Amino acid sequence: KNNQIKQLDQLGAIGQMAAGIAHEIKNPLTTIKGFVQLLSEKAESEYSDIILSELERIEFIMGEILMLAKPQTNISFKRKNLNQIILEVISFMNPEAIIHNVTLNRSLSPIPAVSCEAKQIKQVLINIIKNAIEAMPSGGNIRIKTYYSDGFIGMDIIDNGKGISEERLKRLKEPFYTDKEKGTGLGLMICYKIIEDHHGTIHFTSEEGRGTCVHIKLPAAT
Ligand code: ADP
Numbered sequence: 001k002n003n004q005i006k007q008l009d010q011l012g013a014i015g016q017m018a019a020g021i022a023h024e025i026k027n028p029l030t031t032i033k034g035f036v037q038l039l040s041e042k043a044e045s046e047y048s049d050i051i052l053s054e055l056e057r058i059e060f061i062m063g064e065i066l067m068l069a070k071p072q073t074n075i076s077f078k079r080k081n082l083n084q085i086i087l088e089v090i091s092f093m094n095p096e097a098i099i100h101n102v103t104l105n106r107s108l109s110p111i112p113a114v115s116c117e118a119k120q121i122k123q124v125l126i127n128i129i130k131n132a133i134e135a136m137p138s139g140g141n142i143r144i145k146t147y148y149s150d151g152f153i154g155m156d157i158i159d160n161g162k163g164i165s166e167e168r169l170k171r172l173k174e175p176f177y178t179d180k181e182k183g184t185g186l187g188l189m190i191c192y193k194i195i196e197d198h199h200g201t202i203h204f205t206s207e208e209g210r211g212t213c214v215h216i217k218l219p220a221a222t
């Protein structure tokens, strides 16, 4: 737990600089993209597609770094019901799940409200659901459960994908840790940061070959 906070602090310290760099790179990137698009209109070329898709990848990574590093301006914590947020995320993610042969199930219990920034909690759920889908290349099930206990709202996201070995479990908190060819290893960092900002906790249990469960706890609003 301490180690996790240290890692997030470190990220905060370099965050300012990362955000500055990401911001500086954004404008020339947009210019390059525009001219590559013009070039590809003038002379049809397979290279411009490659350049454009690689530029889009840089933009995506920059976006994730900015999300981690930028101090969140105009965040406002409001009383929300997590069940409602989950339902919205499920309908948003359902098309992507269906494409990958994945069913999104839920078992939602009556729970008290949490004080949260709904957009950020949605981001957490989306990142976790995406990982779950990616852990089940030939399809499977994702179940989202909510429950209440001891002043905390619990939320479990369970998949029956490839699972995570014990030594890899220890590394999930590291920025840029990924086992995917096109991964950034930043999705979970964003989740940890957001849940910490909400005074909650997030931890993983997993068994290789069987699946993974992400446990999130958030304090009930008083
Ligand atoms: P990325 O998805 O870009 O790799 P993340 O930070 O989202 O980065 O995830 C980091 C790593 O954690 C993944 O590469 C994967 O190895 C592991 N992981 C996360 N969620 C799951 C899951 N549900 N099942 C198996 N592995 C997972």
Ligand code: MG
Pocket: 127, 130, 131, 187, 188
């Ligand atoms: Mg991910």
